[in-house]
Amino acid sequence: MKSVKVYGPGCKRCETTEKMVRDAAAKLGIDVTIEKVADAKSIAMAGVMSTPALAVDGKLVHAGGLPDAAKLEQWLAA
Amino acid sequence: MTTAIHEIGPKRETSDWVWYAGIFGAAVIGWLAYGQLIPFSEWVTALFPVARDSHSGEAIAFFAYDVPKVLLLLTGIVFVTGVLRSWFSPEKTRAMLAGKREILGYPLAALLGVLTPFCSCSSVPLFIGFVSAGVPLGVTFSFLIAGPMVGPVGLGLLYGLVGWQIATIYLVFGFSIATVAGYVMGKMRLERYLQDWVRELNAGPVGDLPEVKFIFIDRLKIGVEQVREIVGKVWIWVLVGIGIGALIHGYVPEAMMLKIMGGEAWWSVPAAVVVGVPMYTNAAGVIPIVEALLGKGAALGTTLAFMMSVIALSLPEMIILKQVLTLRLIAIFIAVVSAGILATGYLFNLLL
Numbered sequence: 001m002k003s004v005k006v007y008g009p010g011c012k013r014c015e016t017t018e019k020m021v022r023d024a025a026a027k028l029g030i031d032v033t034i035e036k037v038a039d040a041k042s043i044a045m046a047g048v049m050s051t052p053a054l055a056v057d058g059k060l061v062h063a064g065g066l067p068d069a070a071k072l073e074q075w076l077a078a
Numbered sequence: 079m080t081t082a083i084h085e086i087g088p089k090r091e092t093s094d095w096v097w098y099a100g101i102f103g104a105a106v107i108g109w110l111a112y113g114q115l116i117p118f119s120e121w122v123t124a125l126f127p128v129a130r131d132s133h134s135g136e137a138i139a140f141f142a143y144d145v146p147k148v149l150l151l152l153t154g155i156v157f158v159t160g161v162l163r164s165w166f167s168p169e170k171t172r173a174m175l176a177g178k179r180e181i182l183g184y185p186l187a188a189l190l191g192v193l194t195p196f197c198s199c200s201s202v203p204l205f206i207g208f209v210s211a212g213v214p215l216g217v218t219f220s221f222l223i224a225g226p227m228v229g230p231v232g233l234g235l236l237y238g239l240v241g242w243q244i245a246t247i248y249l250v251f252g253f254s255i256a257t258v259a260g261y262v263m264g265k266m267r268l269e270r271y272l273q274d275w276v277r278e279l280n281a282g283p284v285g286d287l288p289e290v291k292f293i294f295i296d297r298l299k300i301g302v303e304q305v306r307e308i309v310g311k312v313w314i315w316v317l318v319g320i321g322i323g324a325l326i327h328g329y330v331p332e333a334m335m336l337k338i339m340g341g342e343a344w345w346s347v348p349a350a351v352v353v354g355v356p357m358y359t360n361a362a363g364v365i366p367i368v369e370a371l372l373g374k375g376a377a378l379g380t381t382l383a384f385m386m387s388v389i390a391l392s393l394p395e396m397i398i399l400k401q402v403l404t405l406r407l408i409a410i411f412i413a414v415v416s417a418g419i420l421a422t423g424y425l426f427n428l429l430l
Contacts, residue, residue: 011199040401041275044206049168051200064167064195066303 002032002076007043007063008052014038017052017066024072032076094295101157101298108150119143137328144320144366148235149313152362153305155234160304163195164297168204175213175221183217184264188256191224198226198394202401209272210279216264223415224256227390231308232361239369247426248382255386255418262414271407312362319363323370332375339376341430346380347423351416354387364388378430383423391415 004021008014018034025032037043043051050064054075061067061075120130122142128134171194175187196204201222208218228249237245269277292300326335339346357364364385371381396408403411 007203009199009202011197040202040206041279043203044210044279047207049172049200049204049207050196051203063169 002030003035003057004032004076005035005037005046005055006052007037007046007048007055009040009043010036010038011051013066014052017054020067020069020072021054021076024069024076028073028077030076097295097298097302101302105154108154111146112150115143115147118146133328135328137324140327140370141320141324144239144323144369145317147238148316148320148362148366149309151235151238152231152312152316153309155231156305156308157301159230160195160301161297163193164292164300166190166194168194168196168207171221172208172211172213175208175217176211178214178217181261183214184220184257184260185253187213187217187220187260188224188228188253191221191256192228192230194221194225196225198398201395201398205399205402206276206279209276214264215269215272216260216262218260219263219411220256220260223259223390224253226361226392226395227256227386228252229361229389232365232385232389235362235365236368239365240372244372244378247378248385251382251422252386252390255390255415255422259414259418263410266410268407268410271404271410273402273404276402312360315359315363316366319359320366323366326367326370327373330374335371335374335376339371339380341377341379341427343380346377347383347420347427350380350384350423351387351419354384355391355412355416356393357388358392358394359388361389377427379423379426379428382426383419386419386422387416390419 002025006014006018006021008017014036018036021032021034037046043053046053046055047060048063052066053063054061054067054072056075056078062071067075119139119142123130123135123139126134126138128138130139171190174190175183178186205218205222208221209215213221233245233249236248337343339350368381368385371384372378391412396412399408399411
């Protein structure tokens with residue numbers, strides 16, 4: 001079970017990122033819980049400056065723009 | 079994991095080649111099309127049952143010439159900018175600016191504001207990230223003003239549509255306003271006017287993101303991705319802007335333009351700012367209007383003031399910033415930037 005956080009104020013790219021995470025998890029057969037963090041304060045507290053950003057199991061792995069699909073699978077599988 | 083890499087490996091080589099060829103091909107086609115703009119616009123205008131030198135004929139010709147021209151220029155500029163900006167990131171910029179209060183910090187922030195990729199939707203986390211990491215408030219403002227004000231899209235289109243002289247003037251004065259306004263606000267010690275929670279906030283350390291290793295083709299792909307995203311988003315503003323430009327070009331009499339936006343009317347500069355601030359569009363939408371205004375004899379200073387206030391001071395951005403700045407600080411921000419814009423406007427109306 002992986003816990004994934006998607007940081008972003010709710011723009012279109014944030015939604016796309018969330019969908020990419022779901023798709024990748026389904027493809028790899030991994031259970032994930034996805035939490036969307038949209039509040040500016042919480043985003044900043046996590047040390048994120050550019051959105052969308054991704055954290056897997058509490059570790060920030062990506063910030064700024066859509067993640068690379070192949071890398072996303074690596075983060076989820078790791 | 080190894081299997082994943084195996085899957086990507088061989089596919090990658092063929093697709094790299096396709097990417098290079100595709101980008102090169104698109105550049106050649108764009109270049110050739112750019113050379114055919116005048117015949118194309120004349121051909122389109124001739125399709126309409128109006129005289130070429132009538133008001134409608136002029137407006138249609140303006141529209142048919144500017145739409146493909148602006149879209150071609152925009153695509154090229156956004157691509158090149160996307161590739162260049164892949165070398166920069168908000169995290170690197172923050173590290174360069176942190177603790178720089180000395181005079182160098184302001185122009186550096188303005189320069190990095192132009193080069194750092196960020197979208198206005200993440201300006202709040204960016205603002206907090208900067209301020210909490212010890213980037214002085216004034217330096218942060220220089221960064222936030224320069225980003226939209228002297229963005230490459232605006233400069234590139236100004237260069238293509240109005241000419242290099244005015245593009246250069248715009249670059250120099252836009253950059254100066256960002257630098258000086260940040261400096262002035264830095265001197266005013268405005269930290270006390272941040273929202274309470276921002277002052278008390280001790281933002282987490284920079285997420286220790288692994289350094290992303292890009293090879294050149296990755297940067298090109300970022301450029302293409304930017305084109306898809308930005309051109310896909312702003313084309314409607316471009317059409318609206320060119321539409322307004324075409325109406326001005328075709329129908330507004332020069333005498334009237336001189337009266338409203340000529341250098342003689344002292345009130346026209348502040349009026350241009352007042353009209354410009356609530357107008358929400360981006361550089362790509364406003365420059366065709368600027369082109370038409372200047373063509374009809376509007377004074378350069380007034381037009382510059384209009385353009386700067388449209389691009390640099392936008393209400394939606396102020397509303398986003400309201401989360402971190404008190405109304406008072408937003409008012410000071412608008413006042414300082416407007417003062418710079420007014421000064422620029424009057425200066426050019428006096429000089430020319």
